[in-house]
Amino acid sequence: MRARICGTGSALPRREVTNDELSKIMDTSDEWIRSRTGICSRHLAVEESLTALAARAARQALSEAGMEAAELDMILAATLSADKLLPSLACELQRELSAERAVAFDINAACSGFIFALQTADAYIKSGQYGKILVVGGEILSKLMDWNDRSTCVLFGDGAGAAVVRADSEFGILGSVQGSDGARGEVLMCEDRKNNNPYVSNTKDLSYVSMDGQEVYKFAVRTVPEAILKATERAGISVDEVDLFILHQANIRILQSVSKRLKIPMEKIPMNLQTCGNISAGSIPILLDFVNRRGMIQRGNKIVLAGFGAGLTWGASALTW
Numbered sequence: 386m387r388a389r390i391c392g393t394g395s396a397l398p399r400r401e402v403t404n405d406e407l408s409k410i411m412d413t414s415d416e417w418i419r420s421r422t423g424i425c426s427r428h429l430a431v432e433e434s435l436t437a438l439a440a441r442a443a444r445q446a447l448s449e450a451g452m453e454a455a456e457l458d459m460i461l462a463a464t465l466s467a468d469k470l471l472p473s474l475a476c477e478l479q480r481e482l483s484a485e486r487a488v489a490f491d492i493n494a495a496c497s498g499f500i501f502a503l504q505t506a507d508a509y510i511k512s513g514q515y516g517k518i519l520v521v522g523g524e525i526l527s528k529l530m531d532w533n534d535r536s537t538c539v540l541f542g543d544g545a546g547a548a549v550v551r552a553d554s555e556f557g558i559l560g561s562v563q564g565s566d567g568a569r570g571e572v573l574m575c576e577d578r579k580n581n582n583p584y585v586s587n588t589k590d591l592s593y594v595s596m597d598g599q600e601v602y603k604f605a606v607r608t609v610p611e612a613i614l615k616a617t618e619r620a621g622i623s624v625d626e627v628d629l630f631i632l633h634q635a636n637i638r639i640l641q642s643v644s645k646r647l648k649i650p651m652e653k654i655p656m657n658l659q660t661c662g663n664i665s666a667g668s669i670p671i672l673l674d675f676v677n678r679r680g681m682i683q684r685g686n687k688i689v690l691a692g693f694g695a696g697l698t699w700g701a702s703a704l705t706w
């Protein structure tokens with residue numbers, strides 16, 4: 386048995402903020418953001434919670450899968466920006482959806498989070514322990530941004546995506562790869578609240594996301610092609626046989642570099658970073674849903690999902706739809 390995606394969903398906050406709007410509140414320009422990243426606008430949560438966005442995405446995915454929430458064995462939520470430290474986003478979702486039977490927990494692998502969660506679902510399914518799993522990836526990254534740091538805050542957006550997976554003997558995940566390099570974690574980080582127990586003296590303020598963009602860029606253009614090659618090799622297919630590559634949406638130049646290195650035509654690398662920015666763990670499932678809803682994937686198609694992010698982490702899965 387393997388995990389087969391049988392329904393997808395996505396939800397973005399209502400408020401869309403263009404580059405021009407940002408240039409009114411900070412020293413940046415549409416020209417800079419567009420030419421360096423490909424991003425034109427992003428959605429930022431003003432009134433929505435992450436739980437509400439994730440629940441909207443999950444309901445769409447369940448509906449496409451023809452499954453009731455009560456049937457779910459498990460909910461895995463990939464996020465680094467849950468509404469609460471406790472309970473987890475997955476448990477909040479379980480309550481929202483009334484998925485009483487489901488075991489629910491979060492996974493934090495940053496922008497690789499959805500891939501890691503999907504691979505975790507696949508492992509549970511392969512073990513025979515569970516058969517129906519909701520995998521969600523979503524973020525409200527705007528709360529973790531330093532809005533005085535133009536080098537990071539213009540890049541990211543908010544939103545959530547979901548996929549329902551079930552055990553299948555024929556279709557589904559064929560081969561996967563994942564990796565971590567904690568030794569290089571400082572290139573993309575965000576510290577949590579300070580320790581304030583009575584025995585420490587720590588006056589550090591809350592921290593926001595900080596990034597060495599060029600280091601992350603170099604890491605991405607090397608790691609993503611390697612991960613794609615390994616995942617397809619494990620799946621027993623060639624890169625040429627893949628119909629679509631759903632890649633983490635961080636920067637159009639990274640996608641173009643992957644295209645060049647692996648000789649993949651850009652038509653096989655769909656994008657929504659233009660209007661979504663980088664939604665970390667939400668980026669891959671949201672794009673997957675966009676593509677699915679536009680009828681761009683047919684049953685039996687070969688798809689590769691691949692991402693990279695803080696940790697550092699990276700992962701790829703090759704699957705048949």
Ligand code: UT7
Pocket residue numbers: 412413414417418421422496535536537539596597598599601602605635636663665693694695
């Ligand atoms: O999910 C994982 C996420 N992260 C990534 O994938 C990030 C990967 N890295 C990148 O995408 C790129 O490195 C960035 C888009 C972040 C930056 O592009 P870059 O070509 O590496 O630019 P840079 O950091 O070298 O900055 C170039 C200049 C600097 O000015 P000076 O020092 O040359 O005068 C920056 O201060 O651009 C300036 N700059 C800006 N200017 C206008 C930085 N941010 C902005 C901005 N608007 N928003």
